[in-house]
Amino acid sequence: MSDLPRKLVQLDRHTYEVIGKKRGGMATVWLLRRPEGGVDATIFGKFRAVKTFDALEDADEAIIENELGTWATLNHPNIVPLIKIARLNFELAAMMELMPGTLADYMAGRRQPVDKQMAIAILVDTFRALLHAQATANIAHLDLKPQNLLMRSMEKPSVKVSDWGLSRLMARPGRQPHWLSDPIGWLKGPVVEKTQFQAGTPIYMAPERFSGAWQIGPAADVFSVGVIATELLTGEIPTLDESNDIRRSVESIISYRYLSRASKLLARLEPTWLRFILSLLDPRPERRPTDYQALIAQCEAL
Amino acid sequence: MAESPNAAARLLIGQIDVLLAQAETLKRLGRKAEAARKLSVARAISVDLTKLEPESARSYLTAAKISMADGSLDFAADMLKGADDLTNDPVIRHNIAYETSLLKREREIAGGSQREMIYRLFIYSCQKCGEFVDYISLPCHSCDWRPTTLREAIVSLRISNVMMTVAQLATIGRGLHTGRPLATIIPNLEETVADDLSDGDTRLRDQASGALAAATEKSIDNYFSWRDAASCSSCGLTFHRYDAITCRKCGTALRLPPPLRLFLCLGRLLIHLEHNILLRTPDSPRQPTEMELFAMFLCSLHSKLYRTQETPTDRERSMVLTFMESIGNIWTENRFGLVDCAAPGHIVARFRPGATDAEKQHIESTIVDLRDALIYLANWMAKTKALC
Numbered sequence: 001m002s003d004l005p006r007k008l009v010q011l012d013r014h015t016y017e018v019i020g021k022k023r024g025g026m027a028t029v030w031l032l033r034r035p036e037g038g039v040d041a042t043i044f045g046k047f048r049a050v051k052t053f054d055a056l057e058d059a060d061e062a063i064i065e066n067e068l069g070t071w072a073t074l075n076h077p078n079i080v081p082l083i084k085i086a087r088l089n090f091e092l093a094a095m096m097e098l099m100p101g102t103l104a105d106y107m108a109g110r111r112q113p114v115d116k117q118m119a120i121a122i123l124v125d126t127f128r129a130l131l132h133a134q135a136t137a138n139i140a141h142l143d144l145k146p147q148n149l150l151m152r153s154m155e156k157p158s159v160k161v162s163d164w165g166l167s168r169l170m171a172r173p174g175r176q177p178h179w180l181s182d183p184i185g186w187l188k189g190p191v192v193e194k195t196q197f198q199a200g201t202p203i204y205m206a207p208e209r210f211s212g213a214w215q216i217g218p219a220a221d222v223f224s225v226g227v228i229a230t231e232l233l234t235g236e237i238p239t240l241d242e243s244n245d246i247r248r249s250v251e252s253i254i255s256y257r258y259l260s261r262a263s264k265l266l267a268r269l270e271p272t273w274l275r276f277i278l279s280l281l282d283p284r285p286e287r288r289p290t291d292y293q294a295l296i297a298q299c300e301a302l
Numbered sequence: 303m304a305e306s307p308n309a310a311a312r313l314l315i316g317q318i319d320v321l322l323a324q325a326e327t328l329k330r331l332g333r334k335a336e337a338a339r340k341l342s343v344a345r346a347i348s349v350d351l352t353k354l355e356p357e358s359a360r361s362y363l364t365a366a367k368i369s370m371a372d373g374s375l376d377f378a379a380d381m382l383k384g385a386d387d388l389t390n391d392p393v394i395r396h397n398i399a400y401e402t403s404l405l406k407r408e409r410e411i412a413g414g415s416q417r418e419m420i421y422r423l424f425i426y427s428c429q430k431c432g433e434f435v436d437y438i439s440l441p442c443h444s445c446d447w448r449p450t451t452l453r454e455a456i457v458s459l460r461i462s463n464v465m466m467t468v469a470q471l472a473t474i475g476r477g478l479h480t481g482r483p484l485a486t487i488i489p490n491l492e493e494t495v496a497d498d499l500s501d502g503d504t505r506l507r508d509q510a511s512g513a514l515a516a517a518t519e520k521s522i523d524n525y526f527s528w529r530d531a532a533s534c535s536s537c538g539l540t541f542h543r544y545d546a547i548t549c550r551k552c553g554t555a556l557r558l559p560p561p562l563r564l565f566l567c568l569g570r571l572l573i574h575l576e577h578n579i580l581l582r583t584p585d586s587p588r589q590p591t592e593m594e595l596f597a598m599f600l601c602s603l604h605s606k607l608y609r610t611q612e613t614p615t616d617r618e619r620s621m622v623l624t625f626m627e628s629i630g631n632i633w634t635e636n637r638f639g640l641v642d643c644a645a646p647g648h649i650v651a652r653f654r655p656g657a658t659d660a661e662k663q664h665i666e667s668t669i670v671d672l673r674d675a676l677i678y679l680a681n682w683m684a685k686t687k688a689l690c
Contacts, residue, residue, distance in 0.1 A: 010527035013610040037522050042319045042367075042397065061560060069331040072324045075343065084323040085330075087611035089527035090562040095323075 008035075011093070012086045014044045024147070026054050030088065031098060043083050047098040051163075052091045061092050067165035068094050073137055078129035080150055080162040096162065100154050103228075104146035109154075113235045116273070116302070118157035122149065123229055123299045129161040130221055131292035139165065140216055144224035145204045146231065202250050203227070203239045207283050210254050218292065219285035226280025226288075230262055233269060238262035238281065256283045272302060311360060314351040318344045318364055322371055344368050359389035363398055370401065375409055396519070421590070423598045425471060426462045429454065429484055432475030434572055434597070436605040438462075439517035441524055443569075443608045448517060455510035456498045457484070457491070468594035469582035476577055526608055531562050542566060544678055560686050561613045567682065568604035570675045575600070578668050580633040593632065596625045619683040626680060632672065638665040641673045646680035649673055 006017040011032065020031030030050045053064060071082040071094070086095045103122065107114075114122075126149065133139050141148075141164060149159040206223035208214040230238045239258045241248035252258045262281055266274045276298060282288045289295055325340035348364055355361045366381035382405065385398050410419050426438050430447035438458040441448045449455040459465070461474055461484075477487035485491050498506050533540050534549035534556065541549065544567035546556050558566075575581065575597045582591050590598070599621065606612050614622070623646045630644040638661040643649045651669035653662050 008525040010525055010611065012612075013523060015523045015525040035522055043323045065331055069328060069333055069336075072327050073333075073336045073340075075321070075324075075340075081320055082324070082327075083320050085327045087559075087561065090531045090559045090565070090611055092559065 009089050011044065011048070011050060011088050011095070016048065028052050028054065030093075043095070045097075049096045049098040050086065050088050051094040051096070052088055064092055070137055070139060071164040074133055074164060076129060076132040078125045078160050079132065079164070080160045082164070099150035099152070099160065099162075101151050102147050103149040103151060103159055106151055106154060107146060107231070107235075111235075114157070114232050116233070119229060119232045120299050120302055121157040122159050122232060123225060124296055125149075125159045126161060126225055126228070127292050127296045127299065130218065130225075131296070133164065134218060134292065140218060141221050141224075142216070143201060143204075144221055144228065145201050146228060147201075149228070202246060202253070203237055205253065206285060207253050207256060208285050210250065215285070217285075218290040219288045222280050222288045222290055222295070223282075223285075226262075226277055229277050229280065230265060233273070233277075234265040236265050238265055259283065276302060311351060311355050311358070314347055314354070315360055315364055318347050318351070318368070321347070322367055325371055338372075341368065341372050344371075357388065359385040359391070359394050359398070362388060363394065363401065366401055366405075370405055370408060375405060378405055420595050420599050420602075423602050424462055424464060425468060425598050425601050426458050427471045427474045427478070429457060429461070430478070432478030432576070434471065434475065434576060434601045436601050437609070439513045439520060440609060441526070443526065443528065443605070449510075449514065450517075452507065452510055452514065453495060453499065455513050456495050456506060458513075459506055459510055460491070460494065460498070461488070463590075463598065467582060468590060468597050472576045472581055472597075479577070527611075528562065528565055528608060532558065532566065542569065544570060544675070560682070561607055561611060563678075564613065564682050564686075565604065565607040567675055567678050568600055568607070571600055571672075571679065572597070572604060574668070574672045574675065578634055578672065580635050580637065592625070592629050596629055599625065614683065622683045623680060626676070632676075634665055634668060636661075636665065638662070639669040641669055641676060643676050643680070646684070649677050649680060 006019065009016050009018055009030065009032065015035060016032035017035055018030060019033045022029045022031075028051070030052065032048045032050060034044070034046050065085055068082060068085050072085070075081065080096050080099065082094055082096060084095045086093045126144070130141065133141065141161065143163060144161070148161060148163045150162050152158040152160060204224040204227050206220045209220060214220070227237060227239055230236065238261050239249055239253050241252055252261070259278070259281065262278065263274070266277055269277075279287075279289055289298075321340045321344040325337040325344065328334075328337035328340060345368055348361075348368055351364055352361050362381045362385035366378045366385060369375070369378035369381060378401075382398055382402050385394070389395060389398075423436060425434050425436050427433070428435050428442040428445060428447055429449070431442060431445040433442060433444040435442050438449055438455060449458050461471060463471060466474075474484070474487050478484065501507075529540055532542070534552060534554050536554040537549060537552040539549055539551045541556065544558075544563045546558065546566075548555055575593075579593070581593050581597060603614050603618060603622075606614075626643040626646045626649075631640045631642050633640045637654060638657055639651065639653045641649060641651050651673040653665065653669075657665075
């Protein structure tokens with residue numbers, strides 16, 4: 001028997017079939033394919049990935065456009081290009097090229113740490129992307145995590161960074177990032193009840209981001225890279241509590257307990273690796289290295 | 303392994319297309335300097351492409367797209383002509399045709415008034431439901447019908463504003479809406495179309511054939527999302543009100559993106575224009591009235607949203623407001639009442655002086671609904687921030 005017809009969507013003036021849909025937080029990623037016989041007209045190629053944003057108020061569109069516009073200015077081999085701000089079924093949509101998968105998918109498929117060469121390649125790619133964004137548009141990413149590092153191919157250790165500027169959108173007053181709706185309800189707890197912070201993914205967020213005042217800048221992204229580096233090399237997320245409880249994890253970040261866990265996890269690596277990654281995970285932002293050129297050189301020397 | 307020239311050219315073209323799309327997005331956001339930077343990079347890459355394939359249609363087409371993006375329309379036209387002469391590849395020819403139609407539109411915008419463009423718009427009445435549509439090659443936004451035979455395409459051309467006034471089209475639409483067959487609304491239709499099919503003058507037949515060919519070519523893109531987008535996520539009920547906040551069946555809160563609200567509002571206004579509004583005063587000459595031009599313009603904006611999801615440009619927005627100011631009073635068909643939109647910031651509904659209670663009762667809900675839709679339209683055009 002032949003397959004059932006796939007759901008169709010309208011992307012600007014083109015029809016696409018939906019071959020995948022991933023919901024996360026406040027956005028949905030649509031994996032799209034042109035129907036058989038469709039002409040691949042310029043940027044409306046055979047395969048596309050498109051991100052739409054959930055539960056927007058009318059006034060939000062202009063803000064989203066502005067943030068996405070900043071992403072569109074970035075042009076670098078290690079940055080997933082935002083091709084166009086389009087409309088998917090009348091919703092504002094960030095149109096991107098379809099990549100083979102995320103670093104998170106890759107890690108899940110492997111079920112073991114990656115080798116050091118691969119880790120270096122991924123860290124260097126990420127720092128290069130961050131350097132470019134800082135140098136050309138003066139922006140920080142603020143939501144770095146394996147889900148936002150897209151693999152160029154599932155065989156080669158090379159990534160492109162996606163989702164620029166979106167964490168700032170989600171941090172707007174009145175907006176609830178997805179993990180705030182977590183049934184665990186950790187935000188209501190005493191530790192973080194009165195804090196305000198930039199939205200992101202808590203287990204990749206630096207300690208200062210859970211305090212009232214913090215400076216948006218590279219230090220926050222460097223911390224996230226430190227978490228990713230640990231995860232790549234040990235298979236464990238140092239900031240994630242062993243019980244997998246988000247609230248406890250946040251408490252562990254705020255109380256700096258994650259450091260001892262990171263040290264234990266990284267203990268089997270050479271001292272140079274240990275020192276390098278722990279410097280990225282330093283609880284004090286001013287002590288983290290933030291010169292991306294130097295970080296790239298350090299990585300390559302590892 | 304080294305890439306073949308073909309693959310290398312494709313890669314360059316892909317990069318240029320992305321840069322052009324980014325430049326367009328940035329331009330629409332008003333970030334002109336950043337858009338110009340993208341165009342400069344695209345231009346630099348196109349030099350490499352030209353070196354790689356100096357005499358290929360793809361190089362010419364790419365040069366045309368870059369020229370069009372930076373406003374060099376004459377050069378773009380030359381490049382498109384050159385591209386057309388160099389290829390028989392159907393995909394490239396399709397892209398050339400698309401860019402040529404865009405160039406035509408750009409030239410009209412650059413060279414003439416938008417008003418002249420409105421004069422040239424085509425509006426048809428859908429043969430099945432009577433709604434105004436502006437592309438016979440596409441399915442009707444309301445009932446999905448489109449002509450599939452030469453005869454049907456000729457009939458569609460016959461019931462267009464090229465052959466009739468917009469007011470006459472509205473009369474046809476009202477007739478179809480009440481269930482009357484087209485042949486009884488236009489008594490000599492059969493005879494006229496039979497002549498068209500056998501006439502020595504083939505222009506109408508050629509036009510109809512062209513529309514049918516275009517319909518076949520575009521049929522892969524015939525999924526239009528407005529009905530799905532304007533459906534309740536809980537119960538699936540399609541809603542038609544631009545001001546809907548909750549589903550009237552299940553009470554679920556609705557969220558409609560601004561362009562979809564505008565689409566529904568324009569649809570509502572077109573229904574008013576077709577069924578309730580006086581489009582033409584008796585004994586006026588055959589030249590379109592201001593009200594008819596306004597109807598055509600709204601129809602084209604509605605169609606653009608339906609086909610491409612594109613919202614009106616700044617120029618089109620101000621044109622809508624200018625139309626409203628110049629039209630002033632929009633009278634109902636029975637002249638019992640009017641909506642005064644001379645000041646788009648203060649639109650009011652009024653009964654005609656001396657209207658009887660029965661007349662007022664008859665018309666009240668219509669003029670109130672029309673007034674509200676016009677207020678929404680004016681606000682959208684003046685205030686709503688949505689990427690066009």
